[in-house]
Amino acid sequence: MSSYNWNWAVLVSQPYLGWLLDGLATTVMLALSAWMIALVVGTLIGLARTLPNPILRGLATAYVDLFRNIPVLVQMFLWFFVLPEVVPPEMGHWLKRDLPYPEFFSAVMCLGLYAASRVAEQVRSGITSVPPGLSAAARASGLSVAQTYRYILLPLGFRIIVPPLTSEFLGIFKNTSIALTIGVMEITAESRQIESYTFQGYEAFAAATALYLSISLVLLFLTRRLEARARIPGWISRGNG
């Protein structure tokens, strides 16, 4: 312990500072891209789980069960190593050779579709927690099922689930670190690379930790404001009980 040579300056010297900033940019890009997929797919799956059609409901349930019961690391390997081998050869070739940054693409798909299974559960609980009288009233006043979802269930449901959705968003940021296993140079990977180049493990890991904490703080600040705006007056907001 006493033999450790502290050198915090390593963090602000090149190329290491550049590596950290690249890592931060990659993490943010990865999380935002995956979040887009998670929101779109998660909303569709969550919505399907509330539909009267048993086939659609069953498929959506199967999706959620499948993605939630396989570790993200295994899913990452399936996207990166297995998918290009099991699709038709031309497509596999495209995935491995022609696609720019195949690691990044695999990581976005993996993190996005995994998070979608979690978002779907939130969306479903949001929709089911809208009082049934509202959708009955909507149907009685002539709205179609699609219109009921579009104008009543989804807008209200989403406002109810803003708090749990924001914590799913933070979850994606943390899961981006798993992308290092397929070679994506995000924050944790960069800090590990700095450690192996300089042997300054404390400084490198402390820098990564500080970056993740800053991301959380920024998200916390933004989501507090969003939650305050999204709250439905007169409703008991969940996660605030």
Added chain:
Amino acid sequence: MGPLDANVILRNLPYLWEGLQLSLLLAALAITGGILFGAIMSVLRMSSIRPVAWLAVGYVNFFRSVPLILVIFWIYFLVPLLLGRATGPFLSAWIAFTLFETAYYCEIIRAGVQSIPKGQISAGVASGMSRLQAMRHIVMPQAFRNMMPILLTQSIILFQDTSLVYVVTLRDFMTSVVTVANQDLRLVELYLFAAVVYFVICFTGSRFINRLGGSFRR
């Protein structure tokens, strides 16, 4: 891609099974440690002494803001430095998982305890119990029933997360799968096999929890 070769899995089954045993052992130890320290942390978190409660809040928020992989790297790096000698990677993994999961279990246990109306403690005290007795005989049994499904769900997530020790090549199930996959150049078979094994264990576990859920509810 050539046809799938199931033999590669059969041939390496004993090796993979050893890995799976290590994963299960690590998960079991981490669940035990996490629930134990999580319970202690939740008591500190609900303490009426402000600085103590703040420390616990700080701990929980810290570990909930950083990725588990980073915690694993930290502990692998720190433990040998702090102890002055190399220890087995298993001990480091156990410490990392316990530290990390304590934060999550703490919040689950706290929510469980706080789901019991405070009036019940007052009622207990009014009928001659001490506060501790009221906690022990009135609040805890109910809180435990309420939080049981979530505690178990978190434990399934923890089991899935043990696959992350692959990054420090502790020989768990995932690391064994990757080793065989690269040795025999059978990535497709091995990674699909890993997915199936994890899925069967976790899906069975979550079905079991769902069935229990009914009987736990008051």
